Amino acid sequence: MTRLDELIAWFETLSPDNLHRVADFYAADAEFKDPFNEVRGPPAIENIFRHMFVQVAEPRFVVTSRFVGSPPVGGAMLLWEFHFRTRAPLPARAMIARGATHLRFDDVGRVTLHRDYWDAAEELYAKLPLLGCLMRGLQRMARA
Template sequence: MTRHPSSATATDFRQHESVAVTVERFQRLFNTLSAGRVTGLAEVYSEQVRFVDPFSSVEGLEELQAYLDKVYTNVTACRFEFDDTLVSGDQACIEWTMHLQHPRLRRGRELAVHGISRLTIAEGRVRYHRDYFDAGELLYENLPLLGSAVRLVRSFAS
């Protein structure tokens, strides 16, 4: 008997449900993180997690904890709007908009950064997390002096 791509077994549904539950925990986690309050990572991430974003790559839960502690150190406020989520097997891709306030970016005014997180989930925990976003939109365009130069270069390219 040949299985058609559209046919699904009970195991497929359980895996999809497990991934969906983990994605929900992931989304809740990122809307609770703040300066001095980077907690709850072990409830979402595997001990062997690999995390990659445009600025860093870390291995393991301890390194991820240290990295996020550092990233959130001077953050005034941060919240995420999560949009479409695509799930296939143990993989999930989540579109998001991050609303961030940092005293050194845009003179402390809120900025919005669009991105996507790609997750691989095993045993109800995120084992691989890669964020894709424009580093210029987050950082370079919003720094004094450098921001003006980056925006000028972008205007020539468009």
Template sequence: MSTLPGEPKSQDPRLQRLIDFYEQLQPAHLDKLDRIYSDDVRFKDPFNDVSGLPAVRHIFSHMFATVQAPRFVVRHAVSDADQGFLTWDFHFSSKGSTFEVHGATRVTFAADGRVALHRDYWDVAEELYEKLPVLGSLMRWLKRRARG
């Protein structure tokens, strides 16, 4: 999917609303989570498995408190009936280094069009741990050993 800046990436307004939210995400937007997520949303990623808006708000608050300049860029989006799938890049800085994490998200929508389930998929070892100075060396060594 190739889109111009500002051009919709999805024909599904529910999915486009989610894309817009993530691509424009700022700390002030956390008060608008209830427009995107249902009250009892389940959110799961490699570090979290929580339910409810307060828990999701906490995840984003923690992100803004621990990394600098977090930014999502959605690359592809598809939807079908009550679910959608996104691929994305997450850019951020931490302790003087910049990082880019590639991942995907599967969402299911509640009857009111808000997200009821948000499930992120990304490889923590490859996308994050291997890029850290000391831990990265260990992870690359373990990967080489596992390959034989």
């Protein structure tokens, strides 16, 4: 099993019980960026994942594809689905957000860059009550 395989397995089984393993996979100065956060270092990255378990119920990542670069540049792109259920005050509802992650690694296979790309407007906001109505209206106005 490669380091990437191990990382994907960890992502797909992420739970509050195994969050402490962030430092096993991320370099001390690793950068993490998504549509809501930009942090550096395993403790801050662990905090983002820990916050996910507070904000949504039953979060689960499913990696659907991977694209691995060749040395010396290396790196990987992962396509994924994020399955979760909304929490109060929203009505409980199963949702899926789709996105991609760009990863870069150091010489020993730890992540130095984790950059998530996903459309928060389409994958999250447009699916929520009230805000979704506004977002869908804005999308209609912006269409060619």
